[in-house]
Amino acid sequence: MANVPVLILDSLSELLEEEFKSFKWQLTDGVAKGFRPISKGKLEKAKQTDVVDLMVGQYGLSEAGTITVRILQNIQHNNLADKLKTRLSDVQVDASASSTTSPASSTLGLTQNIKADQNSRVTAPVVSGATFNAPVNFSFN
Template sequence: MATTKTVIFDALDELLEQEFKNFTWHLLNGGFTESSIPRGKLEKADRSDVVDLMVQQYGISDAGKIAVNALHSIKQNELAEQLKRKLQKVPEDVPAGDGASSGGKTGTAGVTMNINAARGGTVKAPVLHGGVFHGPVNFS
């Protein structure tokens, strides 16, 4: 199964050496975010190193967006659009053991969670998979 990191890596693997150098230059100088990867770390980084550094610096969801923007900056518009489409198909990357929690225990698909709150209770909710959700999610 594809992950955000492998999809970004595959896109960078399509670049010729000079195009890859231009990509890393735009990571440093493109102004995509307030913080950039330190120049010394990018100096001798290969494609896999750059993907890892992007995820460490920007987080998994922003790394993909920044890669798309940097590809547009080096006039690799078709590759940028391909990457954008592939990123939309990647299930949300959640490290093992992480996930939604309210101080209780999590189950498996169809999650049952015991919530330790003043009133307590059990919540049964559908599993959300394959999307990017920002902020609260309400079920009716």
């Protein structure tokens, strides 16, 4: 089974040279599209493999796949975007099916129980750079 970087690379390999340049330009304009941009200097002479490495390094596996789909849609490669989206969801389903769960996790994600001390102070983990595709509930007792 292919992994996320290979799936992204397969999609980028389908692009013509001018389309690939447009893809890279979209990465430099990320703020307007909801993600951190990658500098033009890093992308200027980057080949497909370099772009995949930069994206995975900057965004992580899951987000790199999501951003690739979004950019492919922006440059009017909807069929390629749909194909990648389907293949990425297959990888995520397979990965969750093979993982083991602990009491603090479930197949839908992570469950974290947080309690206040006697002074009503709460120390909790910080979540950053995350995308939530399911409801997030906070309850205070």
